[in-house]
Amino acid sequence: MTDLKFDTLQVHAGSSPDPATGARQTPIYQSTAYVFRDADHAARLFNLEEVGFIYSRLTNPTVAVLQERIATLEGGAGAVCCSSGHAAQIMALFPLMGPGKNVVASTRLYGGTVTQFSQTIRRFGWSATFVDFDDEDAVRAAIDDDTRAIFCESIANPGGYVTDIPAIAAIADAAGLPLIVDNTSATPYLCRPIEHGATLVVHSTTKYLTGNGTVTGGAIVDSGKFDWMASDKFPSLSQPEPAYHGLTFAEALGPMAFTFHSIAIGLRDLGMTMNPQAAHYTLMGIETLSLRMERHVANARKVAAWLEGHDAVKAVTYAGLPSSPYAERAERLYPKGAGGLFTVALKAGYEGCVKFVDSLELFSHVANLGDTRSLVIHSASTTHRQLTEEQQIAAGAAPDVVRLSIGIEDADDLIADLEQALAKVSA
Numbered sequence: 001m002t003d004l005k006f007d008t009l010q011v012h013a014g015s016s017p018d019p020a021t022g023a024r025q026t027p028i029y030q031s032t033a034y035v036f037r038d039a040d041h042a043a044r045l046f047n048l049e050e051v052g053f054i055y056s057r058l059t060n061p062t063v064a065v066l067q068e069r070i071a072t073l074e075g076g077a078g079a080v081c082c083s084s085g086h087a088a089q090i091m092a093l094f095p096l097m098g099p100g101k102n103v104v105a106s107t108r109l110y111g112g113t114v115t116q117f118s119q120t121i122r123r124f125g126w127s128a129t130f131v132d133f134d135d136e137d138a139v140r141a142a143i144d145d146d147t148r149a150i151f152c153e154s155i156a157n158p159g160g161y162v163t164d165i166p167a168i169a170a171i172a173d174a175a176g177l178p179l180i181v182d183n184t185s186a187t188p189y190l191c192r193p194i195e196h197g198a199t200l201v202v203h204s205t206t207k208y209l210t211g212n213g214t215v216t217g218g219a220i221v222d223s224g225k226f227d228w229m230a231s232d233k234f235p236s237l238s239q240p241e242p243a244y245h246g247l248t249f250a251e252a253l254g255p256m257a258f259t260f261h262s263i264a265i266g267l268r269d270l271g272m273t274m275n276p277q278a279a280h281y282t283l284m285g286i287e288t289l290s291l292r293m294e295r296h297v298a299n300a301r302k303v304a305a306w307l308e309g310h311d312a313v314k315a316v317t318y319a320g321l322p323s324s325p326y327a328e329r330a331e332r333l334y335p336k337g338a339g340g341l342f343t344v345a346l347k348a349g350y351e352g353c354v355k356f357v358d359s360l361e362l363f364s365h366v367a368n369l370g371d372t373r374s375l376v377i378h379s380a381s382t383t384h385r386q387l388t389e390e391q392q393i394a395a396g397a398a399p400d401v402v403r404l405s406i407g408i409e410d411a412d413d414l415i416a417d418l419e420q421a422l423a424k425v426s427a
């Protein structure tokens with residue numbers, strides 16, 4: 001059957017009954033290595049002439065099902081899973097960058113990504129130039145001869161901001177550069193960045209794709225559409241790759257070049273591999289992705305609207321609210337909803353936020369998002385406490401702001417919990 005819809009693909013894509021046992025659920029293939037049929041078979045696998053399993057640092061049958069599932073849901077040519085969302089980001093940049101090269105990145109990113117890009121990648125000789133992605137001229141101006149990628153989030157953590165992906169993709173295209181979109185907060189149910197012109201999509205599968213707060217993981221999806229041979233900027237893909245006996249990936253593997261490079265060199269040499277247990281938990285979660293996202297969005301809309309009308313609340317930033325400056329863009333590009341994450345600022349300031357978070361009963365105070373459970377964090381006293389107040393404000397984590405990740409519980413129960421906690425703040 002062809003032309004299957006999202007709800008069908010999230011359950012079936014990439015999987016079929018186990019050929020050996022008939023097992024209907026994808027088994028956890030807990031095996032490090034796979035027996036070669038003969039020496040010729042082994043040679044063909046190592047030459048990438050035949051697809052198969054060699055060693056689980058590179059490929060594993062359980063992980064392979066998840067890779068195909070995610071690639072299908074995102075509308076990509078192929079996908080590679082890795083050990084975390086942060087691993088996926090490094091792995092996505094790895095074939096593109098080199099010493100002295102830079103990535104032009106949005107200022108509105110997950111806090112951990114800001115640190116990874118502004119500090120840690122410098123050790124590889126890479127750098128990031130941060131710019132406001134609402135200012136298209138500034139994005140164009142930030143691109144120089146050493147730029148090798150453009151990076152943004154679709155719905156940017158901690159919420160309230162949605163990126164105009166088609167506009168950014170047009171800039172990347174004109175510059176002959178790949179656009180990488182972190183689609184963690186939106187998920188392919190709410191946004192498919194490749195349809196809007198993205199080259200690569202990265203995920204923290206830790207969040208909504210798994211959905212139940214059990215395992216960390218990441219994924220890179222390649223659209224298969226970027227022409228790596230069009231310039232001399234991407235020699236790892238367009239020229240003989242010395243790290244793989246001189247294979248020219250773009251020539252030998254066409255639209256699967258990036259995916260195979262990420263496995264044959266990225267996973268082989270960086271070793272940021274997803275384990276089959278994690279893949280299994282994520283496969284279980286992804287089967288219900290659309291059902292959960294619909295509820296996350298419906299609950300977030302209801303809770304955000306209620307909070308916006310509360311006396312103790314200074315501001316709510318949720319692109320799904322008509323009052324948001326991004327309401328029109330969200331409606332146009334994210335018609336199924338603006339996700340389940342947003343921030344709320346309290347009139348009672350830092351101390352009020354601490355009291356609020358401590359008074360909540362259903363919401364868990366954790367450094368995570370995208371769980372079935374509702375979560376809350378006061379960034380200024382936790383994840384962002386090392387930053388100056390100025391940096392906290394720039395990161396959307398001002399002292400009077402808390403971030404909510406709205407779960408799939410009954411929205412009225414969530415509102416009742418918020419109401420009793422806000423009453424304690426005002427008392």
Ligand SMILES: *Cc1c(COP(=O)(O)O)cnc(C)c1O
Pocket residue numbers: 084085086087110112113153157182184185203204205206207216217218369
């Ligand atoms: C959590 C997160 C990451 C990092 O993912 P890990 O799985 O924690 O490494 C990256 N981007 C976004 C938007 C995230 O929410």
